[in-house]
Amino acid sequence: MGINRTVWSEHYSQGRGFRRLGGDEKKLIVEHAPAPEGGRALDVGCGTGEMSAYLASLGYEVDAVDAVDAALARARTDHPETAVRWLCLDIERDDPAPLDNGLYDPVVFRLSVAFLHDRTRVLHTLGRRLREGGTVLVITPLAAHASAEKRHIALNEKEITALTCGWTSVQHIAVGDLAALVLRGPCADTVATERSVPATGYAVAGALAVVTNEHGRVLLGWSRRGMWELPGGKIEGAEPLDEAAVRELVEETGLQATGANVVTILTNAAQGVPRVTAVVRITGITGALITAEPEKFTRWEWHDPHGLGCLGPVFTPSTQALNSVWPGVIPGLPPVHSYPVAVDRPPVPGEPAEAVRLRQAMAQTVINRGWASSEPVRSALRTVPRHRFAPEANLAAAYDGGDRAVITRRDETGTAISAVSAAWLQADMIEHLQLKPGAIVFEAGSGGYNAELIAHVTGPEGRVR
Template sequence: MGITRTDWSEHYSQGRGFRRPGDGEKRLIVEHAPAPEGGRALDVGCGTGEMSAYLVSLGYEVDAVDAVDAALVRARTDHPDTAVRWLRLDIERDDPAPLDDTLYDLVVFRLSVAFVHDRTRVLHALGRRLREGGTVLIITPLAANTSTEKRRIALDEEEITALTCGWSSVQRFAAGDLAALVLRGPCAGTVATERSVPATGYAVAGALTVVTDAQGRVLLGWSKRGMWEIPGGKIEGAESLDGAGARELAEETGLITTGAGVVAILTDAAQGVPRVTAVVRTAGVTGTLVTAEPEKFTRWEWHDLHGLGRLGPVFTPSAQALNWVWPGVIPGLPPVNAYPVAAELAPVPGEPVEAVRRRHAMTDAVIAGGWTSSTAVQEAMRTVPRHAFAPETDLKTA
């Protein structure tokens, strides 16, 4: 299990913190992310506020967020005269409403990104909050420099590769024994890519499973081949297509489907070999998400639908499966022949809290403007998940 919010509360309440920013870290910010006039910065996982206070000294207006109240109490106490907006916010799980729609010139993760599970999703979401020319700066311990018992605070090289995938510009620097990653956007678009196909005169048949969580996010894994993939693999023997998808899901992620059905059959070719892919849709899953086959995958993460078009390299059949379920979510894919299958699956629930908030705000604005007087229309506007019909765009626009 990971570190809980209670663990962090005890950590800060007992007077503990993290080491203060060193001179090397400070020089990196001055050289690669100097504060422009009116510059705004976001310090994620601010802890007791040392980095936030330094950013203020450089001329930034600073929002500092942490998931733990005890950390913010310490930060306010230690920096009483520093003009920082301290916010209690779990950047991975909470509705980002406290940030409003603020745009930033700099977003900093100092010694905190290793504790975020869905790192790619979170970083890309924050990337959409950058002003033109803005920077995301990640300062992290390296697994190679960290003892085994403290491994969870650090990233290894494969995790760094996954973390930086999809950004237009990636620079890496050393800050003592820490690694500093300078990411600039906007994030690069998705590229459908392939992996090796065995030499055979026969077709390759497989099943890929599209899984969503309670917030409507879809599950993808960063593979050892250097691309994002949804759970799946080859069909074994005479097993059913949905059975193959359920089996691969359990073997790769530890999750057990509570119901699955084939929604489409896709056919194309890879390296001259015909390929048949069954797209399996789950009605729900149980169990704990784990990286059950570390020799194949570095990690599994949940991704927002409107971020799928900017992930970087995605295994072509995975991209085509996702685009079948949510048309338009990944543009520019190679052609594929698709044959829909009538699967009797219950609607899959779940949507982000932010989507609900924005939908109600939109409805309130429409009503206040006098553009609808029908109670039925107003109720439809409050309940229909508009973003589900425009997965290629961000929540605010949808």
């Protein structure tokens, strides 16, 4: 449902809170997240800070985050002697820079996860901040025990199944009328999953929509079949491929497409039935995301491209469509025949604030070390989104200070076979080319990033091939 800061500010300013921390919950923490020496804990959606104070009492160094200043003001007042770092941060939308680069032993969501829209992505992202052996601990009300007016603060079993996909270890523990989820190992492999196909003498033709939002994240729905799927479905009659994807998108999600391009056609056979799938890149959207067909989908969430390899079960055509847009992000897929369509692929804008910050830091590192002496090259480093050319890597790796190449593909032995070169090297090479605005450049062997840097330097009148 997302966090409305105004509503929550009023909630806490009026002296309201949530249920008190119970003895069973404290026992759960001690049993499943005992504090090691020098342990660090992250309390997400800390509210008035009761869980944060308890974690501190166990010996943890605690970061407590909440999106609402009024909640943190109450927490500081209620726990004035507690050594907790209180941080105002919307964990779903804000740049996580205030968390620094430290790792945590437990990450705790107490009565807060239901308020996140992209809860799967958030849990996996924070799971990557765990130390070895660390735990994500989710304590949540259950829909079965919640009244109708409190249903929005609880999860049902289908929502819990979606939330816990992609983890190596999942424990589901009853804590009174609450459920506790103990999650470890946040990167279980994505599994390409089929669903039953009715017997037919014909091929099945469909279209899948690849949609990204203003942060560059891709939309997937948790289906009633128990897997993640792209928006899409069967083509109706002689319907154009792009129009089929646009129609399915609005029918399933409420989102209206303002642009659509067919990027490739995939063919394979599932359970003996020939299948033809058009992959359609949606280049713009309007409207509000809703679950328009609840009989088909439980919920829709936005996912980071670099996290697509760790989602658990994903519908096979969706995995192959995602791989056609971001090659290599999901390893080990079943074979498929791909027929790219010769059309331009216009860039789709959007990136998280974290990417902007990391890119500026990378550019400054390269500049400070003398590798980018001219303003056009400096501007290119600050502007071109390097992470889009390394979708397999998280943002921190994609903008690794400009000092290292980013490995984008390895063979079965683990040997690197594809990479984005270090930013300092690319900047230095472009400086030595001494390019002028309007130059025509042939660039061989590029994964795309270097070509984009050159295109930025040569300007709108230049051409790069």
